[in-house]
Amino acid sequence: MQSKKIYIRNMVCDRCTTAVSNLLTGSGHHYVSIMLGQVILDRPLRTRERADLERGLKSLGFELIESKEARTVEQIKSVLREHVHSSALTRANVKLSEWLASGMNAEYSGLSKLFSEVEGTTIERYHNLLRIERAKELLVYDELSVAQIADELGYSSVQHLSNQFAQFVGHSPTHFKRIGAKRRKALDKVR
Numbered sequence: 001m002q003s004k005k006i007y008i009r010n011m012v013c014d015r016c017t018t019a020v021s022n023l024l025t026g027s028g029h030h031y032v033s034i035m036l037g038q039v040i041l042d043r044p045l046r047t048r049e050r051a052d053l054e055r056g057l058k059s060l061g062f063e064l065i066e067s068k069e070a071r072t073v074e075q076i077k078s079v080l081r082e083h084v085h086s087s088a089l090t091r092a093n094v095k096l097s098e099w100l101a102s103g104m105n106a107e108y109s110g111l112s113k114l115f116s117e118v119e120g121t122t123i124e125r126y127h128n129l130l131r132i133e134r135a136k137e138l139l140v141y142d143e144l145s146v147a148q149i150a151d152e153l154g155y156s157s158v159q160h161l162s163n164q165f166a167q168f169v170g171h172s173p174t175h176f177k178r179i180g181a182k183r184r185k186a187l188d189k190v191r
Contacts, residue, residue, distance in 0.1 A: 004032075004041045007065040008057060009074055011036045012081060016062070023056045037065075037074050072104075073118045076111055079103035080123070084130045088152050096127060121191075129190045132168045135161065139177045146173050 008020060013036075021034050029049070030042040045053065054064050065071050083091065083099050091099070097108040100123065104111055115123045131153050138149045150161040165173045 004044050006039050006041065006045070006053075007071045007074060008037055008039065009063045009065050009070075010061055012078075019060050020057070020062065023053075023060060027053065027056060029053070037078055069114060069118055072111075073115055075104060076100065076115055076123065077126070080127050080130055083127070084134050084153070088154060091154055096124070119191075126190070128164060129168065131155075132165060133190055135165060135173060136169075136176060139173055142177070146177075149173070 011017060011020060017034055017036060020039065021031075024031055024034075024039065024041075027049075029045075032040040032042055034040075050064075057063055065074055079100055082103070083096065097112075100111060101108040112123050115121075115126070119126065135149055135153055138144055138152070139146075144152065146161065147158050150158045153161065155161040155164070162172055165171075165176070169176060
């Protein structure tokens with residue numbers, strides 16, 4: 001029997017959840033719960049309903065995830081986004097590998113291997129890309145200094161943030177602050 005649970009790629013915020021909820025409701029589908037990356041329907045989808053839902057999701061920038069491996073990778077990405085957006089106090093003294101293993105209830109080595117096989121990059125590189133995008137967001141808001149941003153994102157120093165920023169973006173955080181939001185990526189577009 002087909003599952004009532006469906007997994008959806010690129011759901012990264014509350015607005016995404018609302019958009020998917022509106023699509024489901026507008027299509028006559030009833031759901032029990034909806035959260036980032038996952039919906040539990042009140043009944044399994046028929047083949048035609050699934051195809052229609054896939055088209056609707058695609059028009060909104062989402063897609064259904066079919067394989068268990070792809071679902072696990074999406075869950076890893078979700079835990080990594082939570083890590084980047086959590087407060088420095090919440091992350092204090094917890095290694096990324098421990099955070100991820102705990103959040104996924106799995107061994108880090110297996111998660112790392114799967115992520116690399118499916119995504120073609122490492123968890124660490126993806127996490128660094130997320131941190132850089134978060135730094136860009138904070139720079140554009142212009143509410144925190146570069147030193148405060150470095151601290152908030154768990155960098156050991158402003159120099160560490162600046163070096164990594166230059167490596168991924170091509171220039172310093174200060175220069176980015178001057179050129180503004182045009183160079184930011186949506187978190188679901190980070191690859």
